[in-house]
Amino acid sequence: MEMALKNYILKMLAKLSPEERQEVISYFLDSELSNEIDLENTINKIRESRFNEGLVCPHCHNDDIIKHGKTNKQQRYRCKSCERTFTDFTGTPIEQIMKKKEFFHSLQCMLEGKSLPETAKEIGVSIPTAFDWRHKVLSALKKNKNDKLSGLLEVDDTFFLHSEKGNPNLARKPRKRGGKAKKRGVSNEQVCVIVGLDRDGNSISKIACHGRPSANDIDKVLRIDEDGEMLLCTDKHPSLGKYAKMNEFKHIELNLSKNIRVIKNIYHIQNVNSYHSRLKEWLRRFKGVATRYLDNYLCWFDFVDRAGRDIKKETAKRQLMTTVCSSAAA
Numbered sequence: 001m002e003m004a005l006k007n008y009i010l011k012m013l014a015k016l017s018p019e020e021r022q023e024v025i026s027y028f029l030d031s032e033l034s035n036e037i038d039l040e041n042t043i044n045k046i047r048e049s050r051f052n053e054g055l056v057c058p059h060c061h062n063d064d065i066i067k068h069g070k071t072n073k074q075q076r077y078r079c080k081s082c083e084r085t086f087t088d089f090t091g092t093p094i095e096q097i098m099k100k101k102e103f104f105h106s107l108q109c110m111l112e113g114k115s116l117p118e119t120a121k122e123i124g125v126s127i128p129t130a131f132d133w134r135h136k137v138l139s140a141l142k143k144n145k146n147d148k149l150s151g152l153l154e155v156d157d158t159f160f161l162h163s164e165k166g167n168p169n170l171a172r173k174p175r176k177r178g179g180k181a182k183k184r185g186v187s188n189e190q191v192c193v194i195v196g197l198d199r200d201g202n203s204i205s206k207i208a209c210h211g212r213p214s215a216n217d218i219d220k221v222l223r224i225d226e227d228g229e230m231l232l233c234t235d236k237h238p239s240l241g242k243y244a245k246m247n248e249f250k251h252i253e254l255n256l257s258k259n260i261r262v263i264k265n266i267y268h269i270q271n272v273n274s275y276h277s278r279l280k281e282w283l284r285r286f287k288g289v290a291t292r293y294l295d296n297y298l299c300w301f302d303f304v305d306r307a308g309r310d311i312k313k314e315t316a317k318r319q320l321m322t323t324v325c326s327s328a329a330a
């Protein structure tokens with residue numbers, strides 16, 4: 001850029017109010033996520049991440065590999081040991097997808113929180129295709145999420161109305177969108193999601209059961225790294241108390257009804273509570289998620305929530321692509 005022009009821009013920027021400056025910054029941060037997918041570059045990145053320990057045959061894991069021409073513009077390799085051929089995507093969930101460029105574009109739409117109809121329209125595929133792709137991505141994310149909790153844990157439950165949205169074999173009349181449960185309080189019409197967070201940023205959120213969870217339901221959901229001592233922070237919740245006893249964890253119970261929210265400045269469940277409210281707020285855009293897909297969406301929320309917290313959009317995009325494209329076939 002010409003020096004004079006650059007100086008002029010800097011001079012103009014200096015005249016902006018703090019709010020206007022923030023707008024300019026947001027503009028550049030957003031435009032970082034350019035809409036043009038550079039297919040070759042994307043595939044290169046995926047290859048480097050998938051074969052980060054060297055090129056090996058996905059069939060027999062031998063490393064005596066030679067190039068073997070191209071099919072559909074995609075590099076093919078041949079293994080000299082088992083004599084089978086493969087591409088950069090063999091054995092991954094997206095092996096069968098022909099429209100790779102459109103698929104990568106759909107990942108971007110997901111990161112931007114676009115709905116299925118919006119995504120389908122923007123990339124020029126049908127809604128069922130966009131749906132199929134989205135769930136391939138979500139299952140891969142779920143499969144790759146292996147967080148274990150350790151140290152000080154905040155655990156709480158939250159409830160969602162059971163939904164069979166999109167299921168043609170409904171056992172009963174469909175509820176109107178955003179409907180209410182017939183029974184008051186927690187019943188089997190409600191799906192219990194257990195969320196556990198530790199203070200190192202590990203998180204688990206998963207469906208535990210229908211209705212109120214037992215200590216065993218909770219135990220099945222929470223993956224614990226039991227190397228160190230565990231300390232559980234919860235509100236008054238009989239099953240969480242039993243769960244702590246059952247596993248011999250230290251347990252600190254906050255009596256929220258007596259307005260005891262924090263003990264010794266460190267024992268509280270405010271992180272898990274704020275996670276719940278961000279989750280509910282985020283899920284609202286989908287206007288009800290079918291219960292059988294809820295676990296997928298919980299993983300998806302966890303990914304975007306982290307991306308919002310501490311990774312840049314461009315990094316999030318790359319992470320999503322490599323997670324989906326390098327995970328073993330579903």
Ligand SMILES: [Zn+2]
Nearest residue numbers: 057060079082
């Ligand atoms: Zn082989």
